Structures are given as C-alpha cells and as structure tokens.
Amino acid sequence: MFYEVIHSALPPLLKAVWRPRVFGVGNVPKNGGVILASNHLSFVDSVVIPSVAPRKVVFLAKSDYFNGSGVRGTAQRLWFEGLGMLPVDRDDTQAAIDSLQTALQVLGRGEAFGIYPEGSRSRDGRIYRGRTGVAHLALTAGVPVVPVGLQGTEHIQPVGSTYPRLARVTVKFGQPLDFTGRADGVPLGRARREVTDEIMTAIQALSEQEPAGVYNDRAIEA
Numbered sequence: 589m590f591y592e593v594i595h596s597a598l599p600p601l602l603k604a605v606w607r608p609r610v611f612g613v614g615n616v617p618k619n620g621g622v623i624l625a626s627n628h629l630s631f632v633d634s635v636v637i638p639s640v641a642p643r644k645v646v647f648l649a650k651s652d653y654f655n656g657s658g659v660r661g662t663a664q665r666l667w668f669e670g671l672g673m674l675p676v677d678r679d680d681t682q683a684a685i686d687s688l689q690t691a692l693q694v695l696g697r698g699e700a701f702g703i704y705p706e707g708s709r710s711r712d713g714r715i716y717r718g719r720t721g722v723a724h725l726a727l728t729a730g731v732p733v734v735p736v737g738l739q740g741t742e743h744i745q746p747v748g749s750t751y752p753r754l755a756r757v758t759v760k761f762g763q764p765l766d767f768t769g770r771a772d773g774v775p776l777g778r779a780r781r782e783v784t785d786e787i788m789t790a791i792q793a794l795s796e797q798e799p800a801g802v803y804n805d806r807a808i809e810a
Contacts, residue, residue, distance in 0.1 A: 607756065607757075608636065608639075608640055608756075608757040608758065608759055609756070609757070609758045609759070610640045610758075610759045610760075610761075611758075611759070611760045611761065612760055612761035612762060612763075613640070613641075613642050613761055615734055615761045615762060615763055615764060616641060616642050616643065616700070616734055616761055617732065617734075617764065618642065618643065619698065620698050620731070621694075621695035621696065621697070621698050621699060621700070621701075621729055621731040622695075622700045622701075622731055622732055622733075622734060622764070623695070623700075623701050623702075623703060623722065623725055623726055623729075623731060623732070623733045623734065624637065624641065624645055624700055624701070624702045624703070624733075624734050624736050624761075625702075625703055625704075625705055625718075625722050625733050625734070625735055625736065625787050625791060626702065626703075626704055626735075626736035626737070626738055626791065627704070627706065627710070627715050627736070627737060627738055627791050627792075627794075627795045627797060628704035628706050628707075628708065628709040628710060628738075629709055629710055629713075629738055629741045629742040630709060630741040630742045630744055630745050630746075631709070631745055632741055632744045632745050632752060633704070633709070633738055633741050634647040634649065634673065634702065636738065636741055636744075636757060636759060637702055637736060637738075637759065638672060638702070640759050641700070641761075643700055644672050644699065644700060645672065645700045645701070645702045646672050646673070646674060646694045646699055646700065646701050646702065647672070647673050647674070647701075647702040647703075648673065648674050648675075648676040648687055648690070648691070648703075649668055649673040649674070649675060649676070650675070650676070651675040651676060655675075674690060674694075676690070688721055688724060688725065691703070691725050692725065692728060692729055695725065695729040695731050696729065701725070703721070703722050703725070705718030705719055705721070705722040705784060705787060705788060705791075706718060706719070706804050707719050707803075707804055708804045708805075709742075710742075710797070710800075710804065712800075713742070713797060713798070714797055714798045714799065714800040715788070715791065715792050715795060715797035715798070715799055715800060716800045716802060716803055716804035717788065717800070717801070717802060717803045717804075718784040718785070718787060718788040718791075719784070719803070720777075720780040720781060720783075720784045722783075722784055722787055723767075723779070723780035723781070723782075723783035723784040723787070724780055726765075726767050726783060726787075727767060727770065727771050727776075727779065727780065727783065730768065732764040732765060732766050732767075733764065733765045733767070733787055734761055734762060734763075734764050734765075735761075735762035735763075735765065735787060735790035735791045735793075735794055736759065736760065736761055736762070736791065736794065737758075737759075737760040737762070737791055737792075737793070737794025737795035737796070738757070738758070738759055738760075738795060739757070739758040739759075739760075739795060739796070740755050740756050740757040740758055741755070741757055743755035743756075744757065760794040760795075762790050762791075762793070762794050763790075765786065765787060765790060767783050770782070770783055
C-alpha cells in the first residue's frame with residue numbers, strides 16, 4: 589500500500605524537477621521476472637530508475653537506511669520501503685550471499701529486480717567490470733536482462749554532497765538479453781563470466797562511458 593502511495597506521487601514530481609530524457613521504455617517487459625542491470629553513478633540511481641520504469645523495480649539498499657531511530661529514522665525507513673527497496677547488510681559476507689537468494693525470490697514472483705553489476709558507484713565516470721552475480725541471477729532464474737544506461741545522475745547528488753541538485757538526466761533501456769541455454773555444456777564459471785561481460789558491453793553502449801577495464805574497489809566508497 590505504501591509503495592502505491594509513494595509511487596503515485598514521486599515519479600511525476602521527479603520528472604517535473606529533473607526532466608529526464610527516457611528512451612526504450614518499451615524494451616522493459618510488462619510482465620514476468622526481469623533483471624534491470626544498470627551502470628552506477630550515484631546514490632539516486634535507485635530512485636531515478638524506478639521513477640521512469642513502466643513497472644515496479646525492486647532494489648537492494650544498505651540496511652543502515654532501515655535501522656534509524658526516532659521520527660527521522662522511521663520516515664527514512666518508510667521512504668525506502670515505499671520505493672520498493674529491500675535491506676541488505678553489504679558488510680556481512682553471508683548476508684551478501686543471502687541477498688542473491690532474496691533477488692531470486694523477487695524474480696520468482698514475476699517481479700522486476702534492479703542490480704548494479706559494478707557493485708559500487710563509479711567515482712571517476714568510467715564504467716567498471718561487472719561482477720558475476722547478475723549472471724548467476726539470470727541463468728538461475730531463467731529471466732531476461734534489460735541493460736540500462738544512466739547519464740547525468742552523478743550531478744544530482746555528487747559524492748560528498750548532502751542534498752540533491754538540479755541536473756538533466758538521461759535513462760536508456762536497451763533490448764532485453766536472453767541467456768537461455770548459455771550454460772549448457774559450458775563450465776558454469778565461464779558461462780557466468782561471458783554473460784556478465786555481454787551485459788556490461790550492452791550497458792556501456794547505452795551509457796557511453798569509458799571502460800575502466802578493472803573491478804571497482806568498494807573500499808573507496810565510504
């Protein structure tokens with residue numbers, strides 16, 4: 589219920605403020621489990637994508653956002669829950685593993701799940717190598733992957749800033765990628781790597797970022 593309340597008010601407000609340019613909305617399947625795999629430039633990416641997507645998109649968010657106390661903590665928790673986000677402790681190895689199971693449950697219910705294969709947001713504007721969790725989800729759940737390219741969200745809330753700013757944002761939804769049968773007769777690790785690289789290539793084509801060629805170091809994201 590709270591999701592419906594937030595989602596009925598937030599997208600029109602954000603579109604009026606940020607005036608996002610959105611392309612390829614029709615590429616997002618209207619029904620059934622689907623993964624939206626995006627580049628990651630800013631904290632607000634998880635607000636922008638659900639605001640312009642044609643259906644509810646579930647993202648995982650740091651559990652800290654759900655554990656605050658008092659009026660502010662309650663408001664923050666309701667805000668993130670209203671956006672369709674689920675809490676995960678990213679500093680707990682077992683919790684990170686469990687988060688993949690949570691994602692599979694979301695996909696199994698026929699919902700859309702949003703993920704950033706780079707892991708952490710880019711601080712230098714380049715796009716980093718994808719981690720294979722996205723391929724694990726796609727191959728295990730047997731669902732399509734829609735690549736998403738974001739441009740300009742890093743200007744909404746730059747690293748170190750407290751409040752969002754006005755910025756022009758572009759969101760591009762690419763053609764769905766179908767990986768049915770890609771793991772047949774291929775070592776699973778190799779299949780996951782190849783699928784992940786294909787997904788990242790599609791994302792990079794949409795975001796037009798310079799490839800970094802290495803993994804993003806999550807330790808720098810304080």
